[in-house]
Amino acid sequence: MSPRFARAVVNGLLAGGAAVALFPLLWMLSVSFMAPGEASALPPPLLPAHPTLHNYRELFVHAGMGRYLLNSLLVSSAITVLALAFNLMAGYAFAKLRFAGRERLFQALIGALVIPAQVAMLPLFLLLKYLGLVNSYAGVVVPAMASVFGIFLVRQYARAIPDELLEAARIDGAGEGRIFVQIVLPLLKPIMVTLAIFTFLAAWNDFLWPLIVLTGQEHYTLPIGLASLAREHWQDSELMMAGSVVTVVPVLALFLALQRYYLEGLLLGSVKG
Amino acid sequence: MNPRHAAWLFLAPALLVLGVFFLLPVIAALALSLTDYDLYALADVRNLRFVALGNYWALLQRPLFWSALGHTVYFVAVGVPLSMAASLGAALLLNSPLARCKPFFRTALFAPVVTTVVAVAVIWRYLFNTKYGMANYALGLLGVHPVDWLGDPHWAMPTIIAFAVWKNFGYNMVIFLAGLQAIPADLYEAARIDGASAWRQFRHITLPMLGPTLLMVGILTVSGYFQLFAEPYVMTEGGPLQSTTSVLYLMYEEGFKWWNLGSASAVAFLLFAIMFAVTALMLRLARRGAHADGEAA
Incomplete structure (x- = not known):
C-alpha cells in the first residue's frame, strides 16, 4: 500500500466518521428553521426552502420552553456551585489533611461507586416526599450536592500540592480555613474548571431523577419538558427539532469553549484512577 | 483549630449529603424490597407488610422481568462490543501519523457525547x-x-443500539487515544525492523499494551449499558410489544407508574446484583487471561 493511498484511507475514514457523528446535529439545526410540515416530504429536504424562526417563536410563546430553559439554567447552576464547594473541601481533606481512618473512609467511598444510583431512587423519593421537596427545584438539587466522582477528582489533583507550603502557612499562624481559601483554592483552579463543566453538563443532561421528582410542568427542566412535548407534538418534527436545538446548543457551546478542561478531567477520572 | 478537626469540618457537608441522600436510601431500598410497599402504604404506612423475599420470588416468576432482562442483556452484549470497536477504531485513526486536522476530527467525533440523550x-x-x-x-x-x-x-x-453507539463511542475514544499515545514508539520501531506487518503490530504490541485500559473501559461501559432507560423511554416507550423494555424501564414503571415501590426496589437490587456479578466475572476472566499469558511467555 503506497503511503499516499494509506493517507487517503485514514483521512477518508475520519471524514466519514465525523460526518456520521455530526450529521444528526446539523440536520436538527436545519429542520428547526423549516416551515411546519416541510420536513415530512419525499425526498426529505436537507435545507429549509425559506428559513423561518416560526418554530422557536412557537416554542417560547406557546409551549413554555422559556420556563424550561430557565429551570434548567437555575437547577444546573445551583448544583454546580454547591457540588463544587462541597467536593473541593472534601477532596482537599482526603488529599492533604491527616486524620484517623482517612484511607479506609476513602476506600469505602470508592467502593460505593459500584452501586448504581437507581438503587437509591425509590427510598430517596419517599424521603424527599417526607421533607416536602417533591416537585421543587430543591428536590433535584439537594441529592446532587456532592459526588464520589467529584471528590475523587479533586483528591487526585490536590495530592500534588506540596506539604511544605501548607506547613509554612501553619507556622505563620494561618488558620485552616484561611489556608484553604488563600493558598489551596488558587492552586486548584484548573480542576475547579474541569469539575464545574462536568457537573454542569451532567446536571443539564440528567433525565431519570428529574423525571421522577418533578411532577408539575412549572418545574420541568429541558429534557423532561422536551420528552413531554414529544409525546404531545409528535407530528411537528420542525417544532421538536427547534426544541432539541434549545436543549443541546448550550451544553455543546460550553463544551466547545472549555474542551481542554473537559477532556483532561475525563482522563484524570479514568485512566489514572 | 488543629488540622484533624478541620478535616472533619471540610468533609462534613459532602459526607452528610452522600450519607443522607445516597447511603441511607440504599439501605432503605434493601428494607423496602422486603415489604409490599404500594399505593395503599403510600397513603397510610399501617398498610405496610413484611413479605421477606416475596417480591424477589414473584419477580423471578414474572415473564416480563425475564424479557426485560433479556432485552437488557441483548443491548449490553451487542452494544458494548460495537461501542468499544468504534471507539478503538476511531482512536487508532486519530493516532495515525497520517491523519490530518486531528483536533477538528477529535472534537467532531466527541460531540455526540456531550449532547442531551433525550434531545438526540x-x-x-x-x-x-x-x-x-x-x-x-x-x-x-x-x-x-x-x-x-x-x-x-x-x-x-x-436501532437503539446504533443510537447508543453513535452517542457514546467518543467517550472511550478519548481514553483509548491517551492509552495509545502512552505506548513507547520504539516498540513499533523494533517490530518494523523485524518486518512485522501492521496487523501483527496491532495484535502483539497495541492490544497487549492497551490491555488494562481495555478492561477498565469494558467494565465501565458494561455497567453503563446495563442502566438503559432514557433511550427506550423517548424512542419507543418500551415497545413495540415491549421489545425494548429494559430492567430499569421496568423498575420505573413498577415504581412510579404503578407505585409498587417494594417490588420496584427488588427490581433495582436484582439489577445491581446482576451488574456486580457480570463485572466481577469480567475482572476474574481478565486476570486469569493475563496469568495464562504470563505462563506462556
Whole structure:
C-alpha cells in the first residue's frame, strides 16, 4: 500500500466518521428553521426552502420552553456551585489533611461507586416526599450536592500540592480555613474548571431523577419538558427539532469553549484512577 | 483549630449529603424490597407488610422481568462490543501519523457525547421514521425496501443500539487515544525492523499494551449499558410489544407508574446484583487471561 493511498484511507475514514457523528446535529439545526410540515416530504429536504424562526417563536410563546430553559439554567447552576464547594473541601481533606481512618473512609467511598444510583431512587423519593421537596427545584438539587466522582477528582489533583507550603502557612499562624481559601483554592483552579463543566453538563443532561421528582410542568427542566412535548407534538418534527436545538446548543457551546478542561478531567477520572 | 478537626469540618457537608441522600436510601431500598410497599402504604404506612423475599420470588416468576432482562442483556452484549470497536477504531485513526486536522476530527467525533440523550433520541426518531426518515430514503436509493425501524419488534433494539453507539463511542475514544499515545514508539520501531506487518503490530504490541485500559473501559461501559432507560423511554416507550423494555424501564414503571415501590426496589437490587456479578466475572476472566499469558511467555 503506497503511503499516499494509506493517507487517503485514514483521512477518508475520519471524514466519514465525523460526518456520521455530526450529521444528526446539523440536520436538527436545519429542520428547526423549516416551515411546519416541510420536513415530512419525499425526498426529505436537507435545507429549509425559506428559513423561518416560526418554530422557536412557537416554542417560547406557546409551549413554555422559556420556563424550561430557565429551570434548567437555575437547577444546573445551583448544583454546580454547591457540588463544587462541597467536593473541593472534601477532596482537599482526603488529599492533604491527616486524620484517623482517612484511607479506609476513602476506600469505602470508592467502593460505593459500584452501586448504581437507581438503587437509591425509590427510598430517596419517599424521603424527599417526607421533607416536602417533591416537585421543587430543591428536590433535584439537594441529592446532587456532592459526588464520589467529584471528590475523587479533586483528591487526585490536590495530592500534588506540596506539604511544605501548607506547613509554612501553619507556622505563620494561618488558620485552616484561611489556608484553604488563600493558598489551596488558587492552586486548584484548573480542576475547579474541569469539575464545574462536568457537573454542569451532567446536571443539564440528567433525565431519570428529574423525571421522577418533578411532577408539575412549572418545574420541568429541558429534557423532561422536551420528552413531554414529544409525546404531545409528535407530528411537528420542525417544532421538536427547534426544541432539541434549545436543549443541546448550550451544553455543546460550553463544551466547545472549555474542551481542554473537559477532556483532561475525563482522563484524570479514568485512566489514572 | 488543629488540622484533624478541620478535616472533619471540610468533609462534613459532602459526607452528610452522600450519607443522607445516597447511603441511607440504599439501605432503605434493601428494607423496602422486603415489604409490599404500594399505593395503599403510600397513603397510610399501617398498610405496610413484611413479605421477606416475596417480591424477589414473584419477580423471578414474572415473564416480563425475564424479557426485560433479556432485552437488557441483548443491548449490553451487542452494544458494548460495537461501542468499544468504534471507539478503538476511531482512536487508532486519530493516532495515525497520517491523519490530518486531528483536533477538528477529535472534537467532531466527541460531540455526540456531550449532547442531551433525550434531545438526540428525538432526532434519531425522525431520522429513522419509516416514511420520511433519512435512513429509509438513503436505503431506498440503494433499492432496499423501507424498514419500520422503531415499529418492528425485531428492529427496535438494533436501532437503539446504533443510537447508543453513535452517542457514546467518543467517550472511550478519548481514553483509548491517551492509552495509545502512552505506548513507547520504539516498540513499533523494533517490530518494523523485524518486518512485522501492521496487523501483527496491532495484535502483539497495541492490544497487549492497551490491555488494562481495555478492561477498565469494558467494565465501565458494561455497567453503563446495563442502566438503559432514557433511550427506550423517548424512542419507543418500551415497545413495540415491549421489545425494548429494559430492567430499569421496568423498575420505573413498577415504581412510579404503578407505585409498587417494594417490588420496584427488588427490581433495582436484582439489577445491581446482576451488574456486580457480570463485572466481577469480567475482572476474574481478565486476570486469569493475563496469568495464562504470563505462563506462556
